[in-house]
Amino acid sequence: MKAPDFDYRRPADLPAALTLLARHGAEASIIAGGQSLLPLLNFRLAAPQLLIDIGRLGELKQLTEGDGHIEIGGLLRHCDLAASPLIAQALPLLHQAIGHIAHPAVRHRGTIGGSLAMADPAGELAACCLALDGQFSLLSARGQRWVAAGDFFQGIYETALAPDEILTAVRLPRGGPGRISIFDEVARRRGDFAMAGLALVAEAYSGTLHGVRLALLGVADRTILAPSTMALLEAGPLDQARIEQAVELIAGEADPPEDPAYPPAYRRHLVGVLLRRTLRRILAEAPG
Amino acid sequence: MNAKSRRIALTVNGEAVAREVPVRLNLVDFLRHDLGFTGSHVGCEQGACGACTVLLDDQTVRGCLVLAVQADGCAVQTIEGTSNNDNGLMADLQEMFLSLNALQCGFCTPGMLLSAQELLRANPRPSREEIRDYLSGNFCRCTGYQAIVDAVAAVARARHEEPRP
Numbered sequence: 115m116k117a118p119d120f121d122y123r124r125p126a127d128l129p130a131a132l133t134l135l136a137r138h139g140a141e142a143s144i145i146a147g148g149q150s151l152l153p154l155l156n157f158r159l160a161a162p163q164l165l166i167d168i169g170r171l172g173e174l175k176q177l178t179e180g181d182g183h184i185e186i187g188g189l190l191r192h193c194d195l196a197a198s199p200l201i202a203q204a205l206p207l208l209h210q211a212i213g214h215i216a217h218p219a220v221r222h223r224g225t226i227g228g229s230l231a232m233a234d235p236a237g238e239l240a241a242c243c244l245a246l247d248g249q250f251s252l253l254s255a256r257g258q259r260w261v262a263a264g265d266f267f268q269g270i271y272e273t274a275l276a277p278d279e280i281l282t283a284v285r286l287p288r289g290g291p292g293r294i295s296i297f298d299e300v301a302r303r304r305g306d307f308a309m310a311g312l313a314l315v316a317e318a319y320s321g322t323l324h325g326v327r328l329a330l331l332g333v334a335d336r337t338i339l340a341p342s343t344m345a346l347l348e349a350g351p352l353d354q355a356r357i358e359q360a361v362e363l364i365a366g367e368a369d370p371p372e373d374p375a376y377p378p379a380y381r382r383h384l385v386g387v388l389l390r391r392t393l394r395r396i397l398a399e400a401p402g
Numbered sequence: 403m404n405a406k407s408r409r410i411a412l413t414v415n416g417e418a419v420a421r422e423v424p425v426r427l428n429l430v431d432f433l434r435h436d437l438g439f440t441g442s443h444v445g446c447e448q449g450a451c452g453a454c455t456v457l458l459d460d461q462t463v464r465g466c467l468v469l470a471v472q473a474d475g476c477a478v479q480t481i482e483g484t485s486n487n488d489n490g491l492m493a494d495l496q497e498m499f500l501s502l503n504a505l506q507c508g509f510c511t512p513g514m515l516l517s518a519q520e521l522l523r524a525n526p527r528p529s530r531e532e533i534r535d536y537l538s539g540n541f542c543r544c545t546g547y548q549a550i551v552d553a554v555a556a557v558a559r560a561r562h563e564e565p566r567p
Binding site for chain 2: 117119121148149152216219220305
């Protein structure tokens, strides 16, 4: 189908965009790459009165190294991040995940800010940001606030964004050189929405994992952490027995929606398969 | 001027174009209906099938997931404008698709060709796996993918073995 009728503005700078958004609020939608919004419009699942196109605002296209973190402008596209040596080196989790996001032609348009603001429960970048304990900058004419990824995602397509706010940047702490970063997912075909996926960061010493952050995608109404499994993995040395315990535990931490195509039990099974694969890889690659 | 249309100016296949367009018009419909470049096809209108693939500032995009107003000031290429690209790369791809039966109805072919061209520009000797990965966003419902992957691999091989002047 074709998109419904709407009006369109392309403000010249960020303050102008915020002013417009403050005036139109819930009747307006921000558009950047449009790779999630335009399908919704074409399906007539969204009907904003006004699209505010921020896609050309250069101030949201910065990639900067801060004190212990990397700050990613909301308008950086998936292909920009994939090509960035800084991302590959400092945030390998993100680098791995981007190859799973849709297809090249979509990655040329889709942005990190748009992907996070859409809050699809199967979103790869959302899970990465949660695993990395990232912070999101939410900016409005009223001011700026930083919200943790864990507080930002609130349900299917639901976030902490107020109607007058724009997600302008993502701050992700960079890890030490020994940090393990693994992203994996299962989809019917490359680029399809994941049926289940995980993003894991941890550090390993003396055969035990520490500082484990394990985020899941596609297995709940939003991206979620798996706190019981994280605690189990930190409780003692990683071995086959602990891996099997973790696989059993994580199935209970997933909370997949009813879905005739992929029933909850199947998604729970898949997330266990992914975790087993991930942990065996860590075990095999562990030094000494 | 109607409140819900905008005047845009862009380059399409090397020629400057200026038109007033409804803001809800997507790029591929603009190219087909306003400009007559019907080589870009409209399939799913939700970004899944890849039939509407065009180049926007030299990168493949879904023509159904870009508004025409978003292409204001940009350079667009459709399959009609790519024959002379890269020292005959597109012509070689088209010839090989024909000789290896990598198309039947032809609906997906322009999108397949543009994606394949982009792959071979960045990676002149891709593995079959890399070809399949790069074309994963382009659906074919006639021939299946074997012959298409064969054709892309054959062009890569031929151009590698016989460097052109």
